[in-house]
Amino acid sequence: MLQMIQRQNEVIEKQTNTIEEQMKTIDKQELEINNLQDRVVKLERSDSQKQKSSSEIFTDVSTPNGTILSYEKDHMHNEDSKSKFFRRLLTPEVAHNSVAFYAYISNDFGGVGKHHVFVYDTEVTNQGNAYNKHTGVFTAPTTGLYAFCYTAFASGEHVAGETGNYGEVSVQLVHNGAYKGSIYVDTETNWEEEMATGFAILMLQAGDDVVTMSKDVGQGSYHSNDIGRWSFSGFQIS
Incomplete structure (x- = not known):
């Protein structure tokens, strides 16, 4: 009878340890979830700021040959105008020292x-x-x-x-x-x-x-x- 009680106590102790480990894992996962949620919020704010900046006036944009370009806010809502503007930034011009x-x-x-x-x-x-x-x-x-x-x-x-x-x-x-x-x-x-x-x-x-x-x-x-x-x-x- 005594041996049976001891075995039951051992089983209970193991289950208790298992439960404690699971609780630790749950706490750790909750912390990771909270961290991920914070990152999502920061990324959403960053994306919102980028979209806002792309619709504002572009000034003092230097091209490789030193040309300064500006672009008005309203034009950025026009996809064709936006494409032409960025092509001007990316298209190389003839260098002065070309042969x-x-x-x-x-x-x-x-x-x-x-x-x-x-x-x-x-x-x-x-x-x-x-x-x-x-x-x-x-x-x-x-x-x-x-x-x-x-x-x-x-x-x-x-x-x-x-x-x-x-x-x-x-x-x-x-x-x-x-x-x-x-x-x-x-x-x-x-x-x-x-x-x-x-x-x-x-x-x-x-x-x-x-x-x-x-x-x-x-x-x-x-x-x-x-x-x-x-x-x-x-x-x-x-």
């Missing part, structure tokens, strides 16, 4: 000798003034990565007073006197025309020169007119 050029030869020509430097005398774009239309030389103003494109057009006619063979030449892209790429055009019969374009990406140091020149003596004539142009272009990537 890009595009030039072409203005007329048909011939008489290309060995290592002849092609001069693209008509500037279309020369942002940064790094290309010289009188010499055909591009000079890197700053160290960086640059992209270049060059096009040649051989004629199947004697358009510049030549006789004999028709247009043929190998055009090289040259960096500080070193070969970096080439294209080749060749016409064998009358009225045959051929055009080629080359592209290259070069790492340049400030002051480096890039030109296009013939590898050997060219033959015949070359078109550069509204049908197709000899052109040279490039821009700084980074």
Whole structure:
């Protein structure tokens, strides 16, 4: 009988301990719930303040190029106006130190000798003034990565007073006197025309020169007119 009572007491004691642990867990959960409720209230207040600020006047908003923009409260209720405003903030403008050029030869020509430097005398774009239309030389103003494109057009006619063979030449892209790429055009019969374009990406140091020149003596004539142009272009990537 005594043993039975002892076992019952042990069971009761275990149940009591279990109940106490559960009460502690409940108290802990109530505390966590209260903390979460406080966080929700704070987040709701913060969101309300953000919505309020977005409908107020925007002043002294600095863009990367130093432009100051302002925006009136009433316009923020118009989604189209709001979208245009933020596009103005996010859209980059042309930097003052950007480098890009595009030039072409203005007329048909011939008489290309060995290592002849092609001069693209008509500037279309020369942002940064790094290309010289009188010499055909591009000079890197700053160290960086640059992209270049060059096009040649051989004629199947004697358009510049030549006789004999028709247009043929190998055009090289040259960096500080070193070969970096080439294209080749060749016409064998009358009225045959051929055009080629080359592209290259070069790492340049400030002051480096890039030109296009013939590898050997060219033959015949070359078109550069509204049908197709000899052109040279490039821009700084980074």
